Amino acid sequence: MTNKKNYRIGVDVTLDVIDGKWKSSILCFLGQGPQRFGQMLRYITEISPKVLTQQLRELENDGLILRTDYEQNPPKVDYRLTKSGKSLRKLLIEMSLWGENQVNEWQKQGKSVTLQTYDHSGFVKFPSSII
Amino acid sequence: MTNKKNYRIGVDVTLDVIDGKWKSSILCFLGQGPQRFGQMLRYITEISPKVLTQQLRELENDGLILRTDYEQNPPKVDYRLTKSGKSLRKLLIEMSLWGENQVNEWQKQGKSVTLQTYDHSGFVKFPSSII
């Protein structure tokens, strides 16, 4: 979402804001505290700088994250969750729980689905090994 | 999601299952009870039969909806939420609430965003006029 949006239903707002291949990962990562651009790049190893920038800009425009430029040289910039971002975080946790249950369901039914990792102690956890 | 999926985090499972331009609408509509193919086509006016079929098949494969063929002529088929689908419904309601709050936030900030309609009396409401 960027400009002049008209949503059909509330869910679509939430989905629009979270959608983007890496946004959930970014938001989860920022749930652990402010992070710098390079850290995120190294953490989410499959993402390219271009795409990371895109997703960050969108999240910023949607008011979920705040970008802070420390105006230094060499440059230092970090990103953190805003109030909205933090409230979304709670929702993401519930979505995680549902997703984990659903994976269990699928596995019971013999479907080959795997979930790399999760952790309920506060928020989704990212062992560096899995990203 | 259809086959041999490997998810990074729980949220991604939920997002994968809901993603698809019309899935949220379909799930919300089915929240009102079983519906037939033609009804859905007429309700979600912008969707084409091909795409509706696609999305329904995916929801069915993911175990969120159940397709019942009454083996009649002329054909009669309906779709309803499964147990998983119903549990997802509760999550969708929370996502709706978050989305509605976020729209209020945006509007306070002067952004031009609109939300067609919502209703908290049980579930998202779809006045036929708006779809």
Next chain:
DNA sequence: CAGTATCCTTGGGGATACTG
């Protein structure tokens, strides 16, 4: 009624190289 079958378009994201 409940779908298939075809053909076509679009934009989100990937890969890589470059810069203040």
Next chain:
DNA sequence: CAGTATCCCCAAGGATACTG
């Protein structure tokens, strides 16, 4: 370090016509 700039590709959807 924190990004831009280019070029490229593919799968999700759209439009329309047809069928058991």
